Amino acid sequence: xxxxxxxxxxxxxxxxxxxxxxxxxxxxxxxxxxxxxxxxxxxxxxxxxxxxxxxxxxxxxxxxxxxxxxxxxxxxxxxxxxxxxxxxxxxxxxxxxxxxxxxxxxxxxxxxxxxxxxxxxxxxxxxxxxxxxxxxxxxxxxxxxxxxxxxxxxxxxxxxxxxxxxxxxxxxxxxxxxxxxxxxxxxxxxxxxxxxxxxxxxxxxxxxxxxxxxxxxxxxxxxxxxxxxxxxxxxxxxxxxxxxxxxxxxxxxxxxxxxxxxxxxxxxxxxxxxxxxxxxxxxxxxxxxxxxxxxxxxxxxxxxxxxxxxxxxxxxxxxxxxxxxxxxxxxxxxxxxxxxxxxxxxxxxxxxxxxxxxxxxxxxxxxxxxxxxxxxxxxxxx
Amino acid sequence: xxxxxxxxxxxxxxxxxxxxxxxxxxxxxxxxxxxxxxxxxxxxxxxxxxxxxxxxxxxxxxxxxxxxxxxxxxxxxxxxxxxxxxxxxxxxxxxxxxxxxxxxxxxxxxxxxxxxxxxxxxxxxxxxxxxxxxxxxxxxxxxxxxxxxxxxxxxxxxxxxxxxxxxxxxxxxxxxxxxxxxxxxxxxxxxxxxxxxxxxxxxxxxxxxxxxxxxxxxxxxxxxxxxxxxxxxxxxxxxxxxxxxxxxxxxxxxxxxxxxxxxxxxxxxxxxxxxxxxxxxxxxxxxxxxxxxxxxxxxxxxxxxxxxxxxxxxxxxxxxxxxxxxxxxxxxxxxxxxxxxxxxxxxxxxxxxxxxxxxxxxxxxxxxxxxxxxxxxxxxxx
Numbered sequence: 001x002x003x004x005x006x007x008x009x010x011x012x013x014x015x016x017x018x019x020x021x022x023x024x025x026x027x028x029x030x031x032x033x034x035x036x037x038x039x040x041x042x043x044x045x046x047x048x049x050x051x052x053x054x055x056x057x058x059x060x061x062x063x064x065x066x067x068x069x070x071x072x073x074x075x076x077x078x079x080x081x082x083x084x085x086x087x088x089x090x091x092x093x094x095x096x097x098x099x100x101x102x103x104x105x106x107x108x109x110x111x112x113x114x115x116x117x118x119x120x121x122x123x124x125x126x127x128x129x130x131x132x133x134x135x136x137x138x139x140x141x142x143x144x145x146x147x148x149x150x151x152x153x154x155x156x157x158x159x160x161x162x163x164x165x166x167x168x169x170x171x172x173x174x175x176x177x178x179x180x181x182x183x184x185x186x187x188x189x190x191x192x193x194x195x196x197x198x199x200x201x202x203x204x205x206x207x208x209x210x211x212x213x214x215x216x217x218x219x220x221x222x223x224x225x226x227x228x229x230x231x232x233x234x235x236x237x238x239x240x241x242x243x244x245x246x247x248x249x250x251x252x253x254x255x256x257x258x259x260x261x262x263x264x265x266x267x268x269x270x271x272x273x274x275x276x277x278x279x280x281x282x283x284x285x286x287x288x289x290x291x292x293x294x295x296x297x298x299x300x301x302x303x304x305x306x307x308x309x310x311x312x313x314x315x316x317x318x319x320x321x322x323x324x325x326x327x328x329x330x331x332x333x334x335x336x337x338x339x340x341x342x343x344x345x346x347x348x349x350x351x352x353x354x355x356x357x358x359x360x361x362x363x364x365x366x367x368x369x370x371x372x373x374x375x376x377x378x379x380x381x382x
Numbered sequence: 383x384x385x386x387x388x389x390x391x392x393x394x395x396x397x398x399x400x401x402x403x404x405x406x407x408x409x410x411x412x413x414x415x416x417x418x419x420x421x422x423x424x425x426x427x428x429x430x431x432x433x434x435x436x437x438x439x440x441x442x443x444x445x446x447x448x449x450x451x452x453x454x455x456x457x458x459x460x461x462x463x464x465x466x467x468x469x470x471x472x473x474x475x476x477x478x479x480x481x482x483x484x485x486x487x488x489x490x491x492x493x494x495x496x497x498x499x500x501x502x503x504x505x506x507x508x509x510x511x512x513x514x515x516x517x518x519x520x521x522x523x524x525x526x527x528x529x530x531x532x533x534x535x536x537x538x539x540x541x542x543x544x545x546x547x548x549x550x551x552x553x554x555x556x557x558x559x560x561x562x563x564x565x566x567x568x569x570x571x572x573x574x575x576x577x578x579x580x581x582x583x584x585x586x587x588x589x590x591x592x593x594x595x596x597x598x599x600x601x602x603x604x605x606x607x608x609x610x611x612x613x614x615x616x617x618x619x620x621x622x623x624x625x626x627x628x629x630x631x632x633x634x635x636x637x638x639x640x641x642x643x644x645x646x647x648x649x650x651x652x653x654x655x656x657x658x659x660x661x662x663x664x665x666x667x668x669x670x671x672x673x674x675x676x677x678x679x680x681x682x683x684x685x686x687x688x689x690x691x692x693x694x695x696x697x698x699x700x701x702x703x704x705x706x707x708x709x710x711x712x713x714x715x716x717x718x719x720x721x722x723x724x725x726x727x728x729x730x731x732x733x734x735x736x737x738x739x740x741x742x743x744x745x746x747x748x749x750x751x752x753x754x755x756x757x758x759x760x761x762x763x764x
Contacts, residue, residue, distance in 0.1 A: 050721075070714040125651040155635060159541020164658040166665075236669060246640070252647050253537060254640040258628070265634050276546040287618060291673035 008097035043068035055081030118270035152244035152257035188340035195326030216308020228311035245359035301346035315375030321372035325350035328376035390479035437463030499653035502528035511606030533648035534626035570722035598690020604689035685726035703754035707732035710758035
């Protein structure tokens, strides 16, 4: 029996995870839920899944939820609440789909408690990859990612010797501004940036897809998940989003995983791992699809991706600071307070101001995160 | 140490196999060679590899080779000679790259002698898949195919549970007549049919690629190699020949193997299996390639492919008779004695005349092969 603690249950990955669990049926149950402030949706989920433990953003949300679901379920809140859900004794799989750095402490706690973790948000690995991979190795547990690119690579590597990897190739749709010149991007509005051509996702990740910052996070995530130097992780633009990523081996052979753009396949793979389970979803029909094209990303236009490689090479606190700076900058962009091209500018400035520390612990990372947010606000002029 | 007995050393796969062995260097040696009548090339190969045993087509070729290489190497000939090379005690890997049905007895003998076999020619599996797979299972040896499509599937299936395969998808370049209507094909000349757009191969297999008969052989080969009903083996036309084949799993995920069109990667994979070994060959650069397109094959135009599905479903002697009929028909077509559309007509007529026998033994298969060749000559009007 797979008993799931779901962090981020009301988000895009969270709601799709519940749909997949529903389809899987016997053998899978949801035993604890954590969400933020979407209390009415969370109340519905509690009624359907009857978890023994639920966490929300804060005391106000807790009271609101209490009013909707009564006393049958224990309700906790805040980061402590997230950690409590992530370490809930009755759960054996933690699906971590909280946006941003907020997912880090709960994942660390879950790994320390010996839970298998399926990370859907990439920030924890970007910020603290060294710590998370050490914990994973110590516990001897598989860390099966839900991100479609990393799930693709994970699938391509089954049965293969990791020492024979020549490089990983992450595919990127290119976002709504693929092919644009730098000058085209100066006046981009939040509405334009939120109009992603192939994937339907939350607003933060959609903006990060438009800047290719999201791909940069994925490069760093891949570096940690698959234990490779970042220069063995390449990005190729693939507008049709059918090839979800690839592995090139030392003999020149390339394995790729394909599917229509959907998150349900990687979610299910992470839930049912190491098994594959029949899915009722429609199948990829390549003959009915547009031809699959590939192009090199322009790192001069999409500066965020180049910055991510820089951050990965610098290591230490820099990827953490980069991520924090982006969270602030994207929020300010969505508020209309900075321009689209200010996002990489703010990130780069914060990275330049960041201290160099070789093997930071969690406290140092959280301090760097907070400091980077202050610097980012300064750089935004807010 | 991998000590290779190479059947068909002067053909396209044979010469490329020797190049790969040369590149692999230490740990790989060629200890026995078999070829047909290309005696001067074979003599060069003997001088380079110094095998202890060589086989040629017949006594005349043996005397010719003797004149070129002297008495240092034992020279045998005919089908007996092929079997002797395939069972040469000093070899532990038999690369079977003899065109057509001629490869069958040597492969059976090699398997019975406990040798690992890497089949490059598909006809033996098409004719006697049931017998070959039983021998392979009994010996507990992997049968790693060299055909690029089957190598692709073999690679995609590593680490996967075969019970979770939903279907295999073999890619086909479509050959030089992709998109043609039936009427366009009536006047096709051997020169036109030999002009394959992406693969450089021998004449028989090039014609079989133009008719899609070769893809039909591959469908039957895949059925046996991967133990699936033929209706779980699909074909998709992919003119760029970059995706070498795919596996669709029950969860909807598709794994594909890609590479530039070359036989060296699958040859090397079969030689070094289960390991992957660094290759000096150039790497696939998808951004420099044309977009990858896919289309359904037209089974009304490319009748040979539809006939192969019929033969696979009928089983028994029918695939053997189908293959024999094609060998005769292609030879007659290359001689200018029948037209391009006569090839499927001859095959279909021979299949109709074929007896139905449930589990034929080798003798019954060879008798059916001979009978089918006579019928095919009748149907050709020769």
